[in-house]
Amino acid sequence: MSDKIFHPARESHEIFKASRLTGDATLEDLDSIRKRTSVYVYEAPVRLWHWINAACITVLIVTGYFIGRPLPSMQIAEAYDQFVMGYIRFAHFAAAQVLTVGFFGRIYWAFMGNHHAKQMFYIPLFNRRFWHELIFELRWYFFLEREPKKYVGHNPLAQIAMFFFMTLGLTFMLITGWALYAEGAGQGSLPDMAMGWVLGLVQNSQRLHTLHHLGMWAIVVFMIIHIYAAIREDIMSRQSMVSTMISGHRTFKDDRVE
Amino acid sequence: MGQIETFYDVMRRQGITRRSFMKYCSLTAAALGLGPAFVPKIAHAMETKPRTPVIWVHGLECTCCSESFIRSAHPLAKDVVLSMISLDYDDTLMAAAGHAAEAAFEETIQKYKGNYILAVEGNPPMNEDGMYCITGGKPFVEKLRHAAKDAKAIISWGACASYGCVQAAAPNPTRATPVHKVILDKPIIKVPGCPPIAEVMTGVITYMLTFDRFPELDRQGRPAMFYGQRIHDKCYRRPHFDAGQFVEHWDDENARKGYCLYKMGCKGPTTYNACSTVRWNEGVSFPIQSGHGCIGCSEDGFWDQGSFYDRLTNIKQFGIEATADKIGMTAAGAVGGAVAVHAAISALKRAQKKTEEA
C-alpha cells in the first residue's frame, strides 16, 4: 500500500491531467473510486475517538456553562447532603479526563493510522493545490459553484476548521482546563507540576477562568458549523458524510472522476 | 541569609580601637541625655548580636499596610518593634523628620551594609522622572534604589509593592511600578494583599528572624505557607458552593443563611490568600464571613478584571466591554443565524437544481 499523495500538478500521469479530483487522494484511493466508488477512510480508532470526543465535549460544554453560571439555588437537602455543584463539577472533570486520554490516543493514532488520520493535525501551507481547492470550497459555500468536488478525507475548509478548533482549540482547553484543575489539586500535585506554569504565565487565575470560558464558546461555534456542514454535505455533496464517521467508508454518489 | 555582625565587630573590622569604641558609646549616651551609668550597658549591647535592622520605605501608597502591621496580635506589633527587629527608619512612625530622618536612613545603610532588611510599602512612579512621589526633594525611586543596593533582602508589602495596586490600575497615570520591576538584583519576597493580613506580615518577618532564611515561595514569589491555596479551597461556605446553594441577591434569604457568594462575584475561587483560614483582626472575620465576596485583593491586577460583582474578567479588546458569555453567545448566535440562512438558501438551490434536472 502506498500512502503517497498523488499530485497531478507535479506528476504527469496522462489520464489524470484534467482531473479535478482532490489533492489528498492517493493513487490507491483513485483506483478504488473507479472500482468500488467507496474508500475506507476513517479507521475504527478514529471513529471511536470521534464519537467519544463529541460526547465528552457536549458534557464539558453543558457542565462548564453551569460552572460559570450556576443553576438557581435549590434546597434539596442540607448543604453537606446536597451536591448539585459538586456533581456538575465531577461530570466536568470526568469528561475532561476521558477527553484528555482520548486526545492523546488520537495523536498516537495519527502516527499509527492511515494517511487520513493525520489530516486534522496540520495545514499543508506550501501545497498550492490545497489553496486552490480552498478557494473552490469557499465558492461552493457561497453558492458560486454548481457542483462540489469529491474528497476522500476532509475538504480544505474542514481541514482548517479541524486544525484550528480541534487540534489547537482542544489543546488550549486541555491546557487551561488542567491549569485550573491544578489550582484545586494544589501545589506540588501532578497536575500542578505539569500545568502550574500556565497560571504563572497569565498571573491572575481569574484571567485563566475567562480564557477557558471563552474557549468553550469557540468550540460551540465549531460544533454548530461542523454539524451543519456534515449534514449539509451529506445531502448536497457527491460523497457520504455522516455514515462515513460511523462505518469508516466513504461512498461516492457518482462515478465521475472529476 | 548571613549572620549579622555585631556593631563592635564592624568597628573592629574597620580598624577602630576599643578606646574609640568606648568613646563612641559615651557620646551616644550623651546624645540621648543619659548619664555615664549607661555607657557600659550600651557598650555591652553593641558587642552582642543586634536586632535585625529594618528600613521601611514608603512610595505611592495608602499606608494601609503599616496600619495592618500594627494590628498584629501575635506577635503584638509593639513586641516586634521593641524586641525583635530594630525599625531604624520608617517615615510613618519615626520621631525624627527632615535632615535628622535622612541621616538615620543613611546611618543604617552604612552601619549595616548587607545586613538590613528593606521593607517596601507602596511603589515608585516612573513617569515625570519619578516626581509623582518625592521625598527629600528627589524622586522616591532613587531612595528605593539606594536602600536596595546594600539590603540583605527585600520585602514587598501589599499589592502596591508586589503588583502596583490601585495607582497602577488602568491607565496608570504615573506609571506606578512594582518593586521587582525596578530592583532586579536582590531577593524579593512579595506579601500581597490590600493590605496583607497583619499576622501574615509579622509571620513572614518572624519566620525570617527565626529560621534565618526566606520562607518557601510560590511561583509568584509569595510565601507558600500563606499564599499557597485559594480562599475558595478553605472557605467555610464551600459546602454551600458544592451544594449549589448561592446568595442570589444582596440581603436575600440565602444571604442571611450564609450561602456561597459565588453569584455575587466572589473572587475566592481565583484568589490566593490566607483570609479563609487565618482570618482578619485576630480571627474575628474575613470578607466572606461578613457577607461581601472576596475582591481578589492579593492578586496581580485585581483592579482591572472588571466589576467586583462579575465572576469573570471583563474583556475590552473589542472596543466595547463585554463578558466572556456575552461575546460567546453573540458569536454563537451570529454563527447559528448564518447557518440557518445558509441552510435555507441551500435548500432553495437544491430544489432549483432538482427542477432543472427534471
Place this chain on the structure above:
Amino acid sequence: MTVLNTPNGFAMDNSGRRIVVDPVTRIEGHMRCEVNVDENNVIRNAVSTGTMWRGLEVILKGRDPRDAWAFTERICGVCTGTHALTSVRAVEDALGISIPDNANSIRNIMQLALQIHDHVVHFYHLHALDWVNPINALRADPKATSELQQMVSPSHPLSSPGYFRDVQNRLKKFVESGQLGLFKNGYWDNPAYLLPPEADLMATTHYLEALDLQKEIVKVHTIFGGKNPHPNWLVGGVPCPINVHSTGAVGAINMERLNLVSSIIDLCQDFNRNVYVPDVIAIGGFYKNWLYGGGLSSKACLAYGDIPENPNDFSAEQLHLPRGAIINGNLNEVHDVDVRDPEQVQEFVDHSWYTYGEPGRGLHPWDGVTEPKFELGPNAKGTKTNIEELDEAAKYSWIKAPRWKGHAMEVGPLARYIVGYAKGHEDIKNQVDGLLRTMNLPVSALFSTLGRTAARALESEYCGRLQKHFFDKLVTNIKNGDENTANIEKWDPSTWPKEAKGVGMTEAPRGALGHWIKIKDGRIENYQCVVPTTWNGSPRDTKGTIGAFEASLMDTKMERPEEPVEILRTLHSFDPCLACSTH
C-alpha cells in the same frame, strides 16, 4: 521680595533664613515644608507641599460606579472606610437609592469606629512624640508616676508602681541596646520638651497601651465589613446581612456578633474617658503657654456634618456632627453649606501641579478636571529631580486649592467643634466648656495647635457615645422585626437613568470630605474628591490666599530652627494625610 499681604490677613515675609523639612514624618504620605525664620527664629513665611500624586480621579473614569467605593477606599488606609462611605453615598445620591435603617446605623457605627481609631492612633503614635520625650521617661520615679496616673485618672486600672516600673525597665533595655529604632535621631535634648519625667513615662506607657487597644477598636469594621484596614461596603446598604433568630444565623450578624460590637464600644469609651482625654488635659497642662498654631481656625472653618440620625436624611438638623461654615472670624453667624452650589466649593490649581488650560479658574467638582502638570517656578533652587528650595510664587504642590466661596477654610475636629460650639450644639458645648473650665483657659485658647489636639480627644469621646446610641438603635430596630440591610431595587445598571450626578459627604477624621460623581451609560463619567487634607494642606490660590497649614505655622517661635519640633507639632495637630489630599 519682602512682605506679601494675603487676602486672608497674613503677612508673608520670605527674606529670612529658609528652613526645609522633607520628609515631614509621622504623617500619612509624603509632605515637604519650607519656612523662613527671622533673626529671632520666628516663622515669617510658610510653604506646605504635597509631594505625591497617584491619579485616582483619572483611574476611576469609565468604571462601574458600584466599584468606586473600593478604589476610593484605597485613597487612604489610615482613614480607611470614610472614602468608601462617601463614595457609596455619592452613587446612591446620583441614582436615588435609599438605604434601610439598619444600614444607616451600621454605617454610622463603622464611621464612628474610624473616628475613634484614627484619633487615638494619631494622638499616641503620630503626635505624642512632639510633646513627650520617651528618653526622659527613663529618669522617672515609677511610684511618682503611679501617683500621677491615679490623680489624672482614678478609674484607669493600669496604674500601679510595678506596672510603670516594668514598662520603664523595658524601655531602659531598649535604649541600652543602642538600637533606638523609631526614636533614633529624635530631638530629645531640645528645650521645647517640657514634661517632667513622670509625665513622660505615663504618656510613653500609654503609647504602648494605645498600640494594643487600637487593634480592638477596628474589630467593629471586621465584624460588619470583613476586615480592617479596608472593610467592604455596598451601594444600597451594607454587605453584612442580619439574622438573629433562625437557622443559619451563624452566617450573618447574630447575637454573638452584636455582643462583640457592644464590648468593643465599651472598651473605647473606657479608654477615651480614662486615658485619652485625661492625658490630653495632663500633657496640655504643661504646654498651656505654648499657644501657637491657631492659623485659620479663628477665621474660617468648614464642616459638612455627618452621622445622620435617620437614613437618607442629610439635613443639617438631623446630623450628629454639625454642618456649617464660619468666615471672617465671625462666630455669631454660621453659614449654611450647599455642596451642590457651583459657587460654593471650587478648586483652583494655579499653585498646584495641575492645569485647567487657563489661569485663575476655579472649578466646581462636578465639572472638575485632573490633569497633572509638573513644573518648578523660576526661583526654585536645585534641579527638577533634586529640589533644594521651592518657588511658592509658582506651582509648588500636588495638592489642589479648594475654596469655599473664595475662602481658604480649616476643616477637621477643631473646625467641627468651633462650628458646633457656635451653633450651640449641646454635647459639644458641654464638652468644650468643661475642658476650658478644667484647664482654666479662655475660649480663645481653642484657636491653637493645642486646641486642635484637644478637640480631637473630645470628639473621640463624643463619638464613643454616638456609637452606643446607634448600637442601641440597631438592636431596637431588629427587635421590632426589621432585619433589612440592603436595598437592591437599583442594583442592576439597566434600572439607571442614562445620565445622573450625585454627591456624597462625610466628616472624615481629618475633616469635611466630599465625592462628586457623574454617571453616564452606567459608567463613571467624572469623579472628583475634595478631601480634608486638600483643604488644610492647600497651597496658595490665584489671589494668594494661604491654606490652613501655612497659616498655622506663621509667627511661631522655634527653639532651634534646625530641629523642627515646633513645625512638626503644629502640622501634626492637623493629622495631615497626604495620600488623601492628593489622591
